[in-house]
Amino acid sequence: MSDSEEQPGADVVLEVRGLTKRFGPVVADSEVTLQLRRGEVLALLGENGAGKSTLVKMLVGLLRPDAGEIRIGGDVVRLRSPRDAIGRGIAVVHQHFQLVPVMTVAENVVLGAEPTRRGLFDHRKAAAEVRALSQRFGLAVEPDAVVQDLPIGMQQRVEIIKALYRGAEILILDEPTAVLTPVETDELLRIVAELAERGVGIIFITHKLREVMNGTDRVVVLRDGRVVGDVATADTDEAGLAALMVGRPVVLHVDKEPATPGATVLEIRGLEVDDDRGRLAVRGLDLDVRAGEILGIAGVQDNGQRELVEAICAMRPRRAGTVVLAGREVEGLDVRALHDLGVAHIPEDRDKHGLVGGYFVAENLVLNRFDQAPFSRWGRRDFAAIQRWARQLIADFDVRTPSVYARTDALSGGNKQKVVVARELSRESVLLVAAQPTRGVDVGSIEFIHQQLVAARDRGVAVLLVSAELEELFALSDRIAVIREGRVAAVLDAKSATRETVGLIMAGAAGH
Numbered sequence: 001m002s003d004s005e006e007q008p009g010a011d012v013v014l015e016v017r018g019l020t021k022r023f024g025p026v027v028a029d030s031e032v033t034l035q036l037r038r039g040e041v042l043a044l045l046g047e048n049g050a051g052k053s054t055l056v057k058m059l060v061g062l063l064r065p066d067a068g069e070i071r072i073g074g075d076v077v078r079l080r081s082p083r084d085a086i087g088r089g090i091a092v093v094h095q096h097f098q099l100v101p102v103m104t105v106a107e108n109v110v111l112g113a114e115p116t117r118r119g120l121f122d123h124r125k126a127a128a129e130v131r132a133l134s135q136r137f138g139l140a141v142e143p144d145a146v147v148q149d150l151p152i153g154m155q156q157r158v159e160i161i162k163a164l165y166r167g168a169e170i171l172i173l174d175e176p177t178a179v180l181t182p183v184e185t186d187e188l189l190r191i192v193a194e195l196a197e198r199g200v201g202i203i204f205i206t207h208k209l210r211e212v213m214n215g216t217d218r219v220v221v222l223r224d225g226r227v228v229g230d231v232a233t234a235d236t237d238e239a240g241l242a243a244l245m246v247g248r249p250v251v252l253h254v255d256k257e258p259a260t261p262g263a264t265v266l267e268i269r270g271l272e273v274d275d276d277r278g279r280l281a282v283r284g285l286d287l288d289v290r291a292g293e294i295l296g297i298a299g300v301q302d303n304g305q306r307e308l309v310e311a312i313c314a315m316r317p318r319r320a321g322t323v324v325l326a327g328r329e330v331e332g333l334d335v336r337a338l339h340d341l342g343v344a345h346i347p348e349d350r351d352k353h354g355l356v357g358g359y360f361v362a363e364n365l366v367l368n369r370f371d372q373a374p375f376s377r378w379g380r381r382d383f384a385a386i387q388r389w390a391r392q393l394i395a396d397f398d399v400r401t402p403s404v405y406a407r408t409d410a411l412s413g414g415n416k417q418k419v420v421v422a423r424e425l426s427r428e429s430v431l432l433v434a435a436q437p438t439r440g441v442d443v444g445s446i447e448f449i450h451q452q453l454v455a456a457r458d459r460g461v462a463v464l465l466v467s468a469e470l471e472e473l474f475a476l477s478d479r480i481a482v483i484r485e486g487r488v489a490a491v492l493d494a495k496s497a498t499r500e501t502v503g504l505i506m507a508g509a510a511g512h
């Protein structure tokens with residue numbers, strides 16, 4: 001069906017025309033039209049719920065469009081499955097990897113498309129092909145490593161190799177950097193440039209404008225499912241992109257008064273906690289967080305941050321040490337008891353620990369509080385009260401959902417995050433443990449969440465903030481504790497600390 005006279009250029013590898021997808025009354029994508037050229041890195045930008053992931057799912061055969069067409073290499077294609085899509089050379093790396101943890105890199109890469117020798121799996125050939133791809137694209141992936149032993153950034157590269165092994169010429173990355181450390185992010189941007197250099201067309205989804213500016217050639221902006229901008233990256237800047245996305249100027253820094261800290265709310269001494277595999281991850285950690293301050297935790301990923309947070313929040317046993325909340329040792333208390341004592345928690349993994357996907361949005365907004373006033377009276381649920389409360393939070397936090405009774409797992413990634421944040425920030429608490437609170441959230445909503453974190457501090461809440469983003473830590477924290485190898489290596493005053501110092505201490509290179 002290729003009509004060459006309409007081809008704007010032979011180097012267009014993917015063309016989307018009038019693509020539309022509805023979910024009941026929700027129009028997720030509305031007449032989306034865009035082109036991707038060979039060797040081009042195209043940023044797909046838009047607010048939470050703008051329709052990015054839905055578009056991707058149509059492009060890789062996971063969702064059927066209601067209208068419009070997809071052309072690959074000039075031909076109209078109907079993609080019924082990811083297998084169809086990869087047959088046409090188009091693949092996606094999702095945020096949740098689809099790797100088998102106990103298998104090796106090579107086994108994962110070739111899974112379902114194994115090379116055989118006399119009918120048997122040819123392991124040596126698989127490893128050789130993985131090594132060749134790894135070298136060609138500068139991926140530095142070891143074919144015989146077991147996937148579960150690899151850091152997230154490496155697992156992501158395995159997914160990329162998997163796509164390349166199957167002949168992908170168009171690669172879609174849906175928020176690949178949300179789970180990466182700053183160093184891993186820089187490496188990924190380098191890899192993406194390398195892939196493009198070798199002719200792969202790339203669609204790159206991110207909420208981080210710096211990555212758009214540094215790593216892409218062109219930007220398509222979606223708002224409410226429609227394309228509202230299609231510009232060369234060089235012709236725009238962060239402020240312009242933010243305004244285009246959100247429809248208003250966005251303040252990219254946080255206004256806050258100096259903190260007036262009160263009594264110590266959280267006191268940790270000599271804490272030792274194991275990781276999932278029984279290795280000591282927190283190794284004798286001391287920390288204090290006071291009422292009315294934001295204490296930021298900086299550190300290279302996997303230096304005990306996750307285990308620290310989970311131990312504080314009664315999600316992981318401790319091996320040694322004390323955790324005292326408002327004067328009381330919390331040993332033996334469960335998540336529910338801590339909740340009732342005023343511990344709010346924005347967990348790093350919202351899907352696993354923050355939400356019940358099958359529940360309504362309204363239910364997730366009052367999770368753990370169903371049976372308490374004002375949501376329950378004389379042992380009976382007050383649905384009107386729950387609904388009113390949910391409506392208010394949805395408006396305040398700008399959660400994009402068709403109704404309070406939508407299933408939470410039908411929301412976009414960033415909107416799920418906003419549900420968790422809204423719930424945890426909207427209740428009375430003495431301690432707020434916020435782990436990656438703005439992960440996956442668009443710039444406009446980051447601004448709002450940051451203001452709310454500062455407002456919680458100003459109400460006297462002790463805030464423990466863990467973030468992989470130094471920028472976020474510096475914007476919000478009053479003090480910054482740098483964690484390294486499971487201990488606090490230094491505690492700095494955020495006003496006088498510099499990123500360089502923090503970076504050096506994180507890396508263990510500043511004599512601390």
Ligand SMILES: Nc1ncnc2c1ncn2[C@@H]1O[C@H](COP(=O)(O)OP(=O)(O)OP(=O)(O)O)[C@@H](O)[C@H]1O
Nearest residue numbers: 023028048049050051052053054410411412413414
């Ligand atoms: N399976 C589904 N059922 C119902 N509605 C859905 C479904 N999947 C997505 N939607 C809706 O479609 C819209 C677009 O969602 P999509 O996930 O594409 O957004 P997004 O741009 O990727 O957002 P984010 O930045 O938060 O990841 C949202 O309003 C979402 O609630």
Ligand SMILES: [Mg+2]
Nearest residue numbers: 052053412413
């Ligand atoms: Mg998405």
